[in-house]
Amino acid sequence: MESITGARSMWRLFRSNALGVVGLAIIVLFAVVALAGPFLAPYDPLSFGRPQDVLRAPGPGHLLGTDDLGRDVATALVAGSRVSLLVGLSATLISMLVGTLVGVVAGYYGRWVDTALMRFTDVFLVLPWLPLMLVLAALLGPSVWNIVLVIGLTGWAGTARVIRAQTLAIKERQFMERARSIGAGDGHIIMHHLMPNVFPLIFANTILVTAVSILSETTLSFLGMGDSTRPSWGTMLHFAFESGAASSGALWFILPPGFCVLLLVMGFTFLGYAFDEILNPKLRKR
Amino acid sequence: MKRTVFVKKIFQAALTILGVLVINYFLFRVMPGDPASMLARNPRMSAESVTRINEMFGLDKPWYVQFGMYFGDLVRGDLGDSFIFKKSVALIIWERVPATLLLTVVAEVLAIAAGMSIGVVAAWKRGRPVDVGALGFALVSYSMPTFWLGILLVAFFSGYLHLFPVSGMISPSLVFASPIVKLGDMLSHLVLPSLTLALVLIGEYALIMRNSMIDVLTEDYIVTARAKGLSESDILRKHAIPNAMIPMTTIIAMSLGFTITGALQVETVFSWPGLGRLMYEALKGRDYPLLQGIFLLTSVAVVGANFIADIVYGYIDPRVRA
Numbered sequence: 166m167e168s169i170t171g172a173r174s175m176w177r178l179f180r181s182n183a184l185g186v187v188g189l190a191i192i193v194l195f196a197v198v199a200l201a202g203p204f205l206a207p208y209d210p211l212s213f214g215r216p217q218d219v220l221r222a223p224g225p226g227h228l229l230g231t232d233d234l235g236r237d238v239a240t241a242l243v244a245g246s247r248v249s250l251l252v253g254l255s256a257t258l259i260s261m262l263v264g265t266l267v268g269v270v271a272g273y274y275g276r277w278v279d280t281a282l283m284r285f286t287d288v289f290l291v292l293p294w295l296p297l298m299l300v301l302a303a304l305l306g307p308s309v310w311n312i313v314l315v316i317g318l319t320g321w322a323g324t325a326r327v328i329r330a331q332t333l334a335i336k337e338r339q340f341m342e343r344a345r346s347i348g349a350g351d352g353h354i355i356m357h358h359l360m361p362n363v364f365p366l367i368f369a370n371t372i373l374v375t376a377v378s379i380l381s382e383t384t385l386s387f388l389g390m391g392d393s394t395r396p397s398w399g400t401m402l403h404f405a406f407e408s409g410a411a412s413s414g415a416l417w418f419i420l421p422p423g424f425c426v427l428l429l430v431m432g433f434t435f436l437g438y439a440f441d442e443i444l445n446p447k448l449r450k451r
Numbered sequence: 452m453k454r455t456v457f458v459k460k461i462f463q464a465a466l467t468i469l470g471v472l473v474i475n476y477f478l479f480r481v482m483p484g485d486p487a488s489m490l491a492r493n494p495r496m497s498a499e500s501v502t503r504i505n506e507m508f509g510l511d512k513p514w515y516v517q518f519g520m521y522f523g524d525l526v527r528g529d530l531g532d533s534f535i536f537k538k539s540v541a542l543i544i545w546e547r548v549p550a551t552l553l554l555t556v557v558a559e560v561l562a563i564a565a566g567m568s569i570g571v572v573a574a575w576k577r578g579r580p581v582d583v584g585a586l587g588f589a590l591v592s593y594s595m596p597t598f599w600l601g602i603l604l605v606a607f608f609s610g611y612l613h614l615f616p617v618s619g620m621i622s623p624s625l626v627f628a629s630p631i632v633k634l635g636d637m638l639s640h641l642v643l644p645s646l647t648l649a650l651v652l653i654g655e656y657a658l659i660m661r662n663s664m665i666d667v668l669t670e671d672y673i674v675t676a677r678a679k680g681l682s683e684s685d686i687l688r689k690h691a692i693p694n695a696m697i698p699m700t701t702i703i704a705m706s707l708g709f710t711i712t713g714a715l716q717v718e719t720v721f722s723w724p725g726l727g728r729l730m731y732e733a734l735k736g737r738d739y740p741l742l743q744g745i746f747l748l749t750s751v752a753v754v755g756a757n758f759i760a761d762i763v764y765g766y767i768d769p770r771v772r773a
Contacts, residue, residue, distance in 0.1 A: 184590075284463070288470040291705065291753050295712035296730065296746040300478060303734055303742065376594065383596050384716060388731060402599065406720070416606060423599040430594035438590065 178443045185439025191432030195425075199246040241401055242421055248397035249429065252313050253379035259317025260374050261324060265367055268328025273336065273355060283329070289322035298381065302390040309392045316381045324370050328363055335362045369440040376433035383426045398422040456765070464758040471750040475743060476521055530747070531740035535732070540744040544726065548748075550620060551725030555714050557645040562652035563703065569653065570660025571692060574668060585657055592654030597713045601647040601720035608643060615643050618722035644721045651713050652706070659702050663695040670694075697768045704760030708753045 179185050271282040298315050305311040335341065336359075344354050385391065386399025393400060401422040405415075512520075524531070530540035573585035592600075609617045616622065620640050621633060628636070667673065668691055676686045718727030726745055733741040 284466060285470070287463075288467050288474070291467070291708055291750075291757050292471065293708035293711040293749045293753055295715050296742075296749050297474075299730065299734055300742050300746050303737060303739075304478065380594070380596060384598065384712075387596070387598050387716075388719065389734060399596075402596075402602075406598075406602065419599075419602060419606070423596060423603070426599070427591070427595050431591060434590050434594050 175443065179439065182439040182442060184435045188432045188435030188439060191428055192436065195246055195250065195429050195432070198243060199250050202243045202247050238418060238421060241396060242398070242425060245396060245398040245401055245422060246425065248309065248395050249379055249382060249399070249426070252309060252316070252382045252397065253375050255313045256316035256320065256378040256382070257371060257375045259313065260320040260378065261367060261371050263318065264321035264324025264370075265328050265363070267321065267325040269332050269355060269359065269363065271325070272329040272332025273351070273359065279329075282325075286322045286325045289319065290326065294319050294381070295384065298385060299388060299390065302385055307390055307392050309395050312382060312385055312390065312392070315385070316378050320374060320377060320381065324374060327366060327370055331363050331366050332359060335359055365444065369437065369444055372433055372440060373437035376430045376437060379426065379430050379433070398426050457762070460758060460761050464754055467754045468751055471747065471754065472522070472525070475747050475750075476518055478743075530744040533733075533741045534738040535736040535741070540740050543729065543741065544744050544748055547724060547726050547729045550723060551714055551718070551727065553641070554644055554648065554717070554723060554725060555710055557641060558648035558652065558714075559703070559710065561645065561649035562656055565649070566653045566656025567660045567696070567699065569657040571664055571687070571695070573657065573661045574664030574695075575687065577665065582661075585661065589654035589658040592650055593658070595651065597647065597651050598716040598720050600650060601644070601717050604643050604647055605720065616640050620724050644717045644723050647720075648710070648713050648717045652710060655706060655709070656699070656703070660695060660699060663698050664691060667691050667695045697764070700760050700764050700767065704756045707756045711749050711753065
């Protein structure tokens with residue numbers, strides 16, 4: 166019963182956190198748009214428009230105008246939300262799996278396992294991630310799943326550190342000792358005693374990692390590593406930049422995708438920050 | 452700092468750099484799409500040519516010999532030849548370092564000064580409009596794609612107000628101008644890129660400085676200082692700020708990777724002739740030796756900066772000196 170009241174008081178704390186509520190609302194809004202995408206968008210996101218449709222300013226027929234190939238910007242935005250969310254969430258899943266595994270194993274087994282894993286983690290933590298991701302993406306070739314892989318495999322180090330610290334703290338608690346003394350194996354202890362206590366932290370971290378993953382996807386795609394058959398917001402910005410839309414004043418082609426990225430990432434950042442405040446009482450207002 | 456700790460830190464930094472070297476090596480040799488197999492994929496290439504290419508890259512030798520060769524080349528400063536520029540990679544990179552250095556140093560100084568000031572004020576006026584505003588600014592700038600911010604600034608300040616040049620580092624028409632005119636021209640080219648990069652960093656620094664200040668302000672010695680009857684500004688200047696600044700040294704060094712990431716994007720948007728622009732060109736031309744060189748240099752720079760920050764930290768915080 167304790168966990169239910171725990172969840173309830175968490176929810177009450179969360180509801181009083183304006184930042185968190187705004188963040189959640191933004192995320193839900195984008196999720197609805199992404200899911201309802203094909204029903205909302207009036208045009209085919211991939212087929213090029215007629216010559217007279219190229220770079221039309223926003224107006225009737227094309228609510229947000231058209232791009233340099235005559236495609237409807239609003240349609241591309243809706244289709245892009247699916248790619249951006251899909252890539253962001255899938256990459257986060259990989260990051261969290263690797264980060265949790267490394268963190269738990271390092272913290273639980275300690276000694277040389279810990280030293281070796283944490284050295285390895287530090288390499289990934291300090292490396293400038295953009296050059297590394299660009300190199301990986303260039304070698305693997307442009308595809309949505311390669312981008313997921315690249316972002317996922319470079320973004321786990323921070324999570325591993327946090328999870329390790331929490332594991333170390335929990336390892337010293339008495340119930341761990343008790344479980345071991347009645348003969349529970351490592352696997353059982355990790356799954357039934359350690360993980361439930363590490364989980365809240367994994368949850369809070371997932372939200373912040375998602376924000377970073379979505380930003381990474383946008384940046385990689387902007388730099389030309391995106392899959393042009395499944396354009397994301399970053400891919401749209403890549404073509405906008407390459408076609409000189411900024412200097413030619415075709416701002417309707419540059420502003421909306423950027424605003425979408427900004428809003429969605431802000432949603433996740435707000436939510437993550439709110440959880441940080443809830444889980445870290447020192448930051449909570451007195 | 453004790454000698455043993457110092458030696459341990461050097462050893463750790465060296466180990467990290469070795470890790471970078473190994474990653475760098477295997478990325479380009481083991482991954483699909485490495486340069487040799489790209490060249491060998493050409494269907495019109497004869498079997499002899501493939502053998503010849505493999506010999507040229509040393510691919511016919513066992514992997515440890517290959518790694519030794521690669522390591523030996525590195526020690527001699529040989530990073531191979533660029534595919535697109537047909538010149539030594541080390542030389543090309545060397546030419547581009549000053550521009551990136553200028554951009555990042557100016558942006559860092561701006562960001563550290565502004566970020567710390569905002570953080571201090573926000574923590575001091577905690578919960579008031581200033582704090583909420585600072586927090587909002589920090590979270591928004593954290594969520595903003597750097598390159599997009601750059602594009603917006605160009606569109607507004609160059610495209611609309613015509614205040615600053617759109618791109619590059621120096622106007623081509625000034626080849627024969629006096630040094631002072633050239634300097635002024637370069638500075639006006641520097642404004643927007645450094646402002647973009649600084650804006651992205653300010654939010655992060657402000658947020659960390661704010662939280663660090665809040666941590667410090669709840670410490671007992673602040674209560675003691677207040678009990679002694681020190682004025683609020685003295686508490687802030689003499690007790691709170693110096694202690695809150697200690698974690699900042701680590702954060703600034705740790706986030707150098709983040710700064711480089713930002714610089715790469717800013718340079719791409721503004722055609723600033725540094726390493727970032729070079730990396731974009733290398734990516735477009737799939738110039739693997741050049742990419743590898745840039746990756747190596749930026750990684751070593753970041754590891755080096757973290758090492759220095761560790762040492763500096765030891766000097767300014769006596770608690771970790773033991």
